[in-house]
Amino acid sequence: MMGWLKTADPERDFAAAIEKKDYRFRGLYGYALVVPKVGLTCISLPTDVNPIEGTSDVVLGYEHAKLTAIAVAYAEDFNLRMRLFREKNLDFKCEV
DSSP states (O other): OOGGGGGOOHHHHHHHHHHTTOOOEEEEOSSSOBOTTSOGGGSOHHHHEEEETTOOSSOOSHHHHHHHHHHHHHHHHHHHHHHHHHHHHSOOOOOO
16 A cells, blocks of 8 residues: 555656645544644645555554654655645745
């Protein structure tokens, strides 16, 4: 489920999302949904977040731990790009 993260490129995926007019942030599942680099009071979780399936705060082994670490780094990079884009182009204002 998370194997795609091994070759994921947040810069490429961000560009593809913008081309599709998909302005959602990437989220991480855990006890609660986390959206790195974005203040939760600034967004609507159901409409503004595309969670990364398979993430969890329950680690299911070494491979899952590695993929979760990649997912965190991926979401941080992707979300920073998306936040800056939305601030510049979509009148998005959010304190982190």
